[in-house]
Amino acid sequence: MSITKTIKAPKISVKEALNDYWIAVESREASLIGRKEVFMGKAKFGIFGDGKEIAQLAMAKAFRKGDFRSGYYRDQTFMFAIGELTVQQYFAQLYAHTDLEADPSSAGRSMNGHYSTRFLDEEGNFKDLTKLKNSSSDVSPTSAQMPRLLGLAYASKLFRNNPDLKRYNNLSVNGNEVAFGTIGNAATSEGIFLETINAAGVLQVPMLISIWDDEYGISVPKEYHTTKYSISKALAGFKRNKNEKGYEIFEVKGWDYLELCKIYQKAAKIAREEHVPVMVHVTEMTQPQGHSTSGSQERYKSKDRLMWEEEFDCIKKLKELILKEGLANLDELESIDKKARNSAKSARNNAWKAFEESIIEDQNEALRLINACIDEDHNLDKLTAIRDDLMKTLNPIRSDTIRAVKKVMRTLRGKTSPAVKKIKDWLPAINEANWDRFSSFLYSETQGSALNIAEIEPKYHNNSPVVDGREVLQACFDAMLARDPRIFTLGEDVGKIGDVNQGFAGLQKKYGKLRVMDTGIRESTIIGQGIGCAMRGLRPIAEIQYLDYLYFAIQTLVDDLATLHYRTKGGQKAPLIVRTRGHRLEGIWHSGSPMGMILNSLRGIYVLVPRNMTQAAGFYNTMLKSDDPALIIEPLNGYRLKERLPMNIGEFTVPLGVPAVVQEGEDVTIVTYGSMVRIVMDAVNQLREVGISCEVIDVQTLLPFDLNNTIVESLKKTNRIVFADEDVPGGASAFMMQKVIEDQKGYQFLDSQPVTISAKEHRPAYASDGDYFSKPNAEEVFDKVYALMSEFDPDRFREIY
Numbered sequence: 001m002s003i004t005k006t007i008k009a010p011k012i013s014v015k016e017a018l019n020d021y022w023i024a025v026e027s028r029e030a031s032l033i034g035r036k037e038v039f040m041g042k043a044k045f046g047i048f049g050d051g052k053e054i055a056q057l058a059m060a061k062a063f064r065k066g067d068f069r070s071g072y073y074r075d076q077t078f079m080f081a082i083g084e085l086t087v088q089q090y091f092a093q094l095y096a097h098t099d100l101e102a103d104p105s106s107a108g109r110s111m112n113g114h115y116s117t118r119f120l121d122e123e124g125n126f127k128d129l130t131k132l133k134n135s136s137s138d139v140s141p142t143s144a145q146m147p148r149l150l151g152l153a154y155a156s157k158l159f160r161n162n163p164d165l166k167r168y169n170n171l172s173v174n175g176n177e178v179a180f181g182t183i184g185n186a187a188t189s190e191g192i193f194l195e196t197i198n199a200a201g202v203l204q205v206p207m208l209i210s211i212w213d214d215e216y217g218i219s220v221p222k223e224y225h226t227t228k229y230s231i232s233k234a235l236a237g238f239k240r241n242k243n244e245k246g247y248e249i250f251e252v253k254g255w256d257y258l259e260l261c262k263i264y265q266k267a268a269k270i271a272r273e274e275h276v277p278v279m280v281h282v283t284e285m286t287q288p289q290g291h292s293t294s295g296s297q298e299r300y301k302s303k304d305r306l307m308w309e310e311e312f313d314c315i316k317k318l319k320e321l322i323l324k325e326g327l328a329n330l331d332e333l334e335s336i337d338k339k340a341r342n343s344a345k346s347a348r349n350n351a352w353k354a355f356e357e358s359i360i361e362d363q364n365e366a367l368r369l370i371n372a373c374i375d376e377d378h379n380l381d382k383l384t385a386i387r388d389d390l391m392k393t394l395n396p397i398r399s400d401t402i403r404a405v406k407k408v409m410r411t412l413r414g415k416t417s418p419a420v421k422k423i424k425d426w427l428p429a430i431n432e433a434n435w436d437r438f439s440s441f442l443y444s445e446t447q448g449s450a451l452n453i454a455e456i457e458p459k460y461h462n463n464s465p466v467v468d469g470r471e472v473l474q475a476c477f478d479a480m481l482a483r484d485p486r487i488f489t490l491g492e493d494v495g496k497i498g499d500v501n502q503g504f505a506g507l508q509k510k511y512g513k514l515r516v517m518d519t520g521i522r523e524s525t526i527i528g529q530g531i532g533c534a535m536r537g538l539r540p541i542a543e544i545q546y547l548d549y550l551y552f553a554i555q556t557l558v559d560d561l562a563t564l565h566y567r568t569k570g571g572q573k574a575p576l577i578v579r580t581r582g583h584r585l586e587g588i589w590h591s592g593s594p595m596g597m598i599l600n601s602l603r604g605i606y607v608l609v610p611r612n613m614t615q616a617a618g619f620y621n622t623m624l625k626s627d628d629p630a631l632i633i634e635p636l637n638g639y640r641l642k643e644r645l646p647m648n649i650g651e652f653t654v655p656l657g658v659p660a661v662v663q664e665g666e667d668v669t670i671v672t673y674g675s676m677v678r679i680v681m682d683a684v685n686q687l688r689e690v691g692i693s694c695e696v697i698d699v700q701t702l703l704p705f706d707l708n709n710t711i712v713e714s715l716k717k718t719n720r721i722v723f724a725d726e727d728v729p730g731g732a733s734a735f736m737m738q739k740v741i742e743d744q745k746g747y748q749f750l751d752s753q754p755v756t757i758s759a760k761e762h763r764p765a766y767a768s769d770g771d772y773f774s775k776p777n778a779e780e781v782f783d784k785v786y787a788l789m790s791e792f793d794p795d796r797f798r799e800i801y
């Protein structure tokens with residue numbers, strides 16, 4: 001056998017072909033034993049890449065340093081082939097090994113098959129991404145990888161076309177990178193798939209999307225999924241031609257090694273050089289073990305289909321090809337089979353051993369501590385039973401140890417002795433270690449944390465101009481676009497007219513279309529475009545035109561942006577600023593304040609609710625210095641209100657988690673934010689006329705909320721508190737109440753019941769009266785505060801109604 005011999009077209013050396021064969025066999029073996037691990041109870045769930053190996057080997061050949069992947073759970077072979085995943089790491093993730101060295105993708109936080117590489121160093125700074133093969137971090141919801149894929153590809157377009165970005169040569173080499181996407185055939189039915197495909201076609205970005213088509217989505221066959229049963233046929237209208245831009249679309253069979261290699265070379269070249277999106281529809285793929293460990297495919301696949309899948313197994317076909325081309329004989333291939341399988345097995349063994357050792361360390365320590373208590377003769381029978389149970393646990397996990405130790409401590413309550421003290425001291429230390437394992441890195445924990453950005457106060461001079469609120473923002477945006485070429489903004493109507501409220505008016509003209517850009521109406525991919533660009537070191541501000549339209553993007557925000565830093569344990573970041581305006585305009589779909597939804601689903605993103613445009617500008621300046629993502633909700637009715645323009649408009653910052661006392665008072669504390677501040681202030685002025693003095697606190701940021709517990713200090717003085725919010729009952733008002741009454745232990749200082757003021761249950765009706773009768777108004781605030789005071793001192797505050 002000659003090493004220099006090559007298969008005809010494309011040129012693949014024998015060595016390369018046999019190496020591919022090795023990777024395929026090892027990867028297949030990993031899938032086969034992975035499934036068994038789950039059935040043996042060593043892992044909870046498994047989803048594997050068997051049947052998809054050969055196409056991924058071909059894709060890996062076209063994937064270069066500096067490129068990016070945004071894919072899904074079937075891509076293990078690709079990850080092995082590019083050298084960014086070892087089989088041992090693959091198993092470590094299956095077992096949920098929480099050490100980063102064991103599972104660099106997710107430190108045990110994601111279920112198996114969720115791949116990522118580490119973009120950031122220990123300080124949270126970008127590595128030289130041009131020298132790495134980069135995989136953005138996978139998520140489970142089908143098609144959720146698509147909006148981000150658009151952004152990863154779009155960043156290359158910016159790097160290529162904006163000369164001011166050339167100096168960031170650790171982030172891109174002239175935009176020569178390709179963003180490779182992968183998706184299952186069934187997932188292409190999702191709206192965000194189609195939204196992304198359209199947007200990438202419009203934007204003409206270097207995106208190469210592969211569809212792994214095995215004709216099924218779990219048990220459901222293609223007839224239920226796709227028009228014409230074929231996504232490439234259905235999307236044929238997206239194809240480019242001589243006169244019109246669009247896609248290059250290829251269709252190729254998933255077992256045809258040579259054709260796959262050829263097509264991926266071609267596809268990547270077009271995407272890389274021409275900046276054109278390319279689609280590779282890989283058909284005739286199989287699923288030898290069915291969808292996942294949660295069911296067997298015999299329930300839904302016919303005998304004929306199963307037979308066909310065996311016949312067209314891609315590894316079997318590669319083997320046939322190698323034999324046919326005389327690249328190796330059967331003995332040689334069987335020797336590879338054996339060695340590659342053994343290699344997978346020993347990787348499994350090593351991963352399991354490392355996982356067990358990491359768990360057993362805590363367990364052994366707990367057993368030592370429990371035994372010490374037993375030696376002291378405390379409640380002997382009970383303690384020995386707990387200890388024996390722990391020792392007997394099959395495949396123990398960390399919670400087994402914690403459960404046992406807590407039972408022991410309950411049994412020993414009230415006792416003091418050296419052994420009891422030791423076990424008591426151990427628990428907080430182990431809790432802290434487990435907090436790090438399971439709960440850390442929701443937000444940045446490095447220097448770039450938004451919480452580390454120091455306050456710089458706005459400066460004014462005697463004749464600082466008084467301008468419309470929108471002009472304050474515009475001046476801020478102008479200053480930031482001037483100072484940093486990485487900053488850009490995108491959104492509906494943001495470009496030419498400078499957004500519907502003209503915060504960016506004139507700035508596209510000044511800075512160009514790459515910095516201030518219009519987009520189609522496509523909220524999910526506006527966010528995805530921002531996420532991908534932020535992940536690649538740019539500083540996007542993605543605009544959602546009105547707060548109510550955040551619903552369209554909520555899935556991308558919740559599942560991708562909010563979890564990114566957490567699910568990679570600090571390995572990737574997307575410091576995206578989502579700009580929107582909300583709370584009060586007109587009618588059901590332009591005046592909502594779905595704050596409960598936001599607060600409950602966007603942990604991982606800071607939520608900033610400025611009461612005016614000066615505070616908003618300060619927040620933009622703060623967040624642009626930080627590594628964290630944020631949602632900034634400007635108060636819709638503030639653009640035409642007058643504000644003084646700070647001299648240091650591009651520099652001053654507003655710190656996060658620091659409420660502002662906007663009115664001092666004695667009788668009642670009113671906690672609120674955003675547009676409600678003005679309504680509350682209106683009420684407070686009326687309350688003053690009847691002799692009630694209110695302290696008004698603008699929380700300014702909901703996430704984080706009052707980091708230094710300042711609100712409870714006000715409550716200590718007034719002993720009465722009202723939470724005013726324009727979300728539905730139980731939304732942000734309930735959130736704020738819990739924070740102050742429970743977390744800040746405000747309940748101790750209450751002389752009256754805590755009160756919430758919120759909107760009606762329904763969304764707001766149209767026009768000014770609709771607003772008045774749907775949302776909280778000044779009279780309602782007056783009445784609720786008055787009622788509190790009246791209950792306390794009925795003689796002084798006589799009943800009104």
Ligand SMILES: Cc1ncc(C[n+]2csc(CCOP(=O)(O)OP(=O)(O)O)c2C)c(N)n1
Pocket residue numbers: 074140141142183184185186187188212214216217218291
């Ligand atoms: C939004 C969403 N809906 C449902 C699921 C459950 N689910 C996981 S995989 C899958 C089928 C996906 O099929 P396909 O896209 O063809 O990929 P394949 O697994 O066949 O490679 C479904 C329905 C999910 N993960 N996300």
Ligand SMILES: [Mg+2]
Pocket residue numbers: 184185186212213214215216217218
């Ligand atoms: Mg499928």
